[in-house]
Amino acid sequence: MTVETHSFQAEVKQVLHLVIHSLYSNKDIFLRELVSNASDACDKLRFEAIKQPELLGEDGTLAIDIRFDPQARTVTIADNGIGMSREELAEHLGTIARSGTKKFLESLSDNDKANAQLIGQFGVGFYSAFIVADRVTVTSRRAGSDQAWTWASAGDGEYTIAPAEKAGRGTAIVLHLREGEDEYLNGWKLRSLVHKYSEHIDFPIRLPAEKADADEEKDEGASGGETLETVNEATALWTRPRNEISDDDYKAFYKHVSGDFGDPLVWTHNRVEGNQNFTSLLFVPARAPFDFMGGGRDERKGLKLYIKRVFIMDAAEQMLPPYLRFVRGVVDSDDLPLNVSRELLQSSRQVERIKGALTKRVLDLLEKLAREEAEKYAGFWKEFGATLKEGVADDPSSAERLMKLLRFPSTQSASADELVSLEQYVERMKPGQEAIYYLTADGWNAARNSPQLEALKARGIEVLLMHERIDEWMAGYLTRFADKPFRNVAKGELDLEKLGEADGADARARREEAAKAAEPVVEKIKAALGDRVKEVKVSTRLTDSASCLVLGEYDMALHMQRLLKAAGQMVPGAKPVLEINATHPLVQRLASADEAQATDLALLLFEQAQVAEGAQLDDPAAFVQRVNRLLLS
Template sequence: MTVETHAFQAEVKQVLHLVIHSLYSNKDIFLRELVSNASDACDKLRFEAIRQPELLGDDSTLAIDIRFDADARTVTIADNGIGMSRDELAEHLGTIARSGTKKFLENLSENDKSNAQLIGQFGVGFYSAFIVADRVSVTSRRAGSDEAWTWESSADGEFTLAGADRATRGTTIVLHLREGEDEYLNGWKLRSLVHKYSEHIDFPIRLPAEKAGEEGDGDESDELETVNEATALWTRARSEISDDEYKAFYKHVSGDFGDPLVWTHNRVEGNQNFTSLLYVPAKAPFDFMGGGRDERKGLKLYIKRVFIMDAAEQMLPPYLRFVRGVVDSDDLPLNVSRELLQSSRQVERIKGALTKRAIDLLEKLAREEPERYAGFWKEFGGVLKEGVADDPSSAERLMKLLRFPSTQSAGPDELVALEQYVERMKPGQDAIYYLTADGWNAARNSPQLEALKARGIEVLLMHERIDEWMAGYLTRFADKPFRNVAKGELDLDALEGADDAGTRAKREEAAKAAEPVVEKIKAALGERVKEVKVSSRLTDSASCLVLGEYDMALHMQRLLKAAGQMVPGTQPSLEINAQHPLVQRIGTADEATAQDLSLLLFEQAQIAEGAQLEDPAAYVQRVNRLLLG
């Protein structure tokens, strides 16, 4: 029989090396991953058999069998699921087609053995077999096919493929254990791992029955017995399920080794009958934000307990893509296709109900456990912000869940809710003031904040990249409009703490006296700015850039240009502090010095915005000339 030899994909070699040498602190995960893969194979067969009943044939009882042979030093995991063809064996076990693989390799280092939990988060669970085995063979026969193939490797950079004999469909994995791994040649040990990791898999997991005798003595019979509960946990009454069972099931459906933050379990009956079990993770997966909006995980979809889809993205909007769990409907047709799901009114109704349930859960967490909600916000706040724009029907509720630092915060992690902000608003303040910037320091030190700070007015500091886009959809909250302090006119005279009549008169006098200076600066800057005017925003700084009410923020323009996108040109206005000595000096300076000072005011304002100067060398020469004076 011909044996084909193939080289692993380069990334697989790296994964295997790290798995073998770095993950000994959590060896037990290999059984969880292989059993989960076997469960997926049974789920896929059950789904395909809806349209092709002949795939099941006479063998309609799907199960996962685990055996061990102490003499041969092997552990075998077998299933009668969908199976794999030759090409599927080569593709699934010889390559890693995941965008998160690079990130996985970066995080999984020999110096951080705790990162064993990563194995279940990046689609590389099969390779965990090499934690305990120095050789692994996989024999599989695809349902509906007469051919069987064996894949085998010793994790030495190559794998082989050869034809095999297998009477029925399914997959059998044989692990040839390394020296020192004899603990897994024990029925009691294998049972305990099934109970720990795979108790609620919806298929029987069978091991040889224990003979009468001392527990854990390894004496087993040839008869198989089911050792897991093998029932769909979500179909049981909430009162019958313990917190530990909910947590164990979460780990099964999510691939997460940590406990969930919160969960909600509900049965809806009426026009639309369905059961949902939704979890909010405590931590974001390592590749969560890197995958972006296209990296969706979704919910597991069942119809009358028949598995339909592993990642039913249609069941929740994209901004809730961090939610894990299952939804089981009684009413959707069993032959539903992905296209039909996308256009089904029933699905839209379920989606609306699940969205409401997920937001309810977050509102309850924010209201009753604000510290734990702060932990959630740190992990997933950036994703939840998308909902303000994506889901107008839920925008008002989502705004109550938003959290931002402000000018009263000691650091970027000290956050305020919009309701708190409104309660703290000053008398006479009729708007929610905010500022968007390209980072925490750029936000808190922005010159545009000076006059507001002087009056004790709190300003929300939106310093994450998504904030400028999201802010475009923030119109009103608690009947208060949102106001970007870096755009448009800013009338502060109505606010408590506004300048008294004498101070205002001095400011107006300085502004009138600065009119010749404004003309000089306009002439020096030309088309660089839309206009130059005396500012009401500034108290300490000499200048700042201000955009039109509906213009895109400068840092967002830079970000989009760097990404190769077309951005409409926007000319900012330059506002100057008429009482600043640098501005006043322009009025008495000669033409060359006035030119340098005007350009310097503009460039300083650009730097304060985080922009890169068009000609840094000319800026340095200009500063040097002024210093040498």
């Protein structure tokens, strides 16, 4: 018999080291992860058997068996699912292809290394076996093959693969327990873990029947030859009536289907009958997985799709739009053909109707949460708000509903966490205010301290502060809400006449007089700046600051231009307008300055406005020299 020895992929070695030496806070997870993998193997066989019924053979019963042997100190988890070939053993157990693994390793600081719940979230569940075992052997035979193979490792950086004998298809994982882990050689303990973590798996989970002799001896001796009995519900939870399912049942099923150790935030369970018949059980997580944003829009871990309780795919991207990719759960349809391929599924009109119904269901759930449990919704928004914003652009048919769910800080917020809805904003609008004012910026401080806000603040006008990177893109799709147009205060002309004057009735006259007096200054600044700016004008936006930069109505925000340029993308050139505060001492000083000093002051006004926008100056050293000259003069 030829035994092959291989080294683990480098990232697997790191995971194994952490599992063996650090992740001990919840050792029980190993059984949940291994049973979940066995369930997936049974699901995959059932799916492949749609086209190849011979894979199931005469006995089509799929099950997961758990045995324990106190003498040998082993626990065995066996299934008669799809099984693995030699190549699949090496690929699935020797390497980790998931990009999330690096993020997983980075997430484990010294303080969080005891957080074993992270294992299931990063697709490394098999390795949790090494929490309780110092040696693991996996014997597997692929359905349709006569050849079996055994994979074995002590978690020391290497594994072996050798030919083996196995009577039927499937996989058997034998855990050789570490010293001190004898609690898992007990039938009661294993049953309790199955009930806790795997109660609603759609396959029988069987353990040796408990003995009931005169001495009431239970679970003594090797259990391999004993009669097996089913210890879980072994029915799909979503097929049961809602009035028969407790909240604890829903929470347990969520943990099984999502790999999350925490409880879901909210869920919805529905059966739709009519032109289409399908059942959905959808969960909104309370927290985002560690790799959620790192995976981006391409990292889809959404709904499990079943057709007449036959598993089809694990992350059905077609069932929900990308901006709802945080939703977990299952969809079981009666209407879609069983032999549907992924390509046909994507183009199916029936699938589009189901997708529309599920999207509506999730938005209903979020609207109810926002309306009835504002504090919970605030927690949801903190975790998934940026993702939900994508829908304003991606899903025009739901844009109005999504806008009601949006939350932003404003100029009335004490911190970035104090948020306001668009409905609340509209209710607080001042008399004469016709638009919803907002500002996009590259950060909370840049937004709340922006000079473009000064005139509106002075008039008591609330402005929404959109300080996340996605906001500039999303804002391009915000047109109207409650029949009020959106208005970016940093772009285009800002007509403030209808909002009244902040400094009395004669303020406008004083401002016009100062603007007229500043005309020579404007010309000096234009001459000094040349083609750096599109135009120089006296501002109506400014009350305290000396200058600010203003873009055209449809120009891209400066911070977004910088971001795209840094990413190597072409950005359309759009020169800003420099607006100056005619009453500011620095501007007034420029009127009497000589040519050299006037040039320094003009450049300083421009560079100050750039700094306020968070820009990187083209020549910081020249800026410092200019400041020093002006200070010394």
